[in-house]
Amino acid sequence: MGRSRVLDRSAHVTYRRRGRALEITIRRGIGQYEMSTLIGKLNAHRIGTHGCIVFMIAGKRRKLGFLDRVDLEKLRNMIHEKLLKKAKIGLLLQDTKKAGILHRGFAHNRTSKEGYRDMLSSRTFGVN
Numbered sequence: 807m808g809r810s811r812v813l814d815r816s817a818h819v820t821y822r823r824r825g826r827a828l829e830i831t832i833r834r835g836i837g838q839y840e841m842s843t844l845i846g847k848l849n850a851h852r853i854g855t856h857g858c859i860v861f862m863i864a865g866k867r868r869k870l871g872f873l874d875r876v877d878l879e880k881l882r883n884m885i886h887e888k889l890l891k892k893a894k895i896g897l898l899l900q901d902t903k904k905a906g907i908l909h910r911g912f913a914h915n916r917t918s919k920e921g922y923r924d925m926l927s928s929r930t931f932g933v934n
Contacts, residue, residue, distance in 0.1 A: 814841050828899040828908055834889045845878050846923045847908055857903040863896035864888045873899065
């Protein structure tokens with residue numbers, strides 16, 4: 807697969823880029839703030855790319871489908887359920903067409919993350 811580059815890290819979530827794939831590692835104990843940042847980043851990536859396939863890795867690899875078709879609230883609940891049984895799980899985002907916004911370094915700075923969380927509650931791009 808090759809080398810990976812850590813793009814962002816918080817207490818319980820790590821974002822890595824490896825080629826055209828994004829690897830997100832989530833550890834047990836994730837708080838609401840970190841979870842809303844994660845869902846906000848996924849929402850921004852969904853808007854900025856086309857043809858991104860999502861896999862969940864919790865013991866085995868499971869294809870969830872294309873990111874633009876995945877319900878992010880169900881994904882949030884699924885992550886919480888899996889973390890009750892496992893200490894660490896992973897999300898793999900495989901971009902098929904072109905690299906999305908989360909592949910770029912500026913997408914992980916403080917103001918961008920704040921914007922992603924704010925976007926979740928907006929009428930146009932919101933998940934809630």
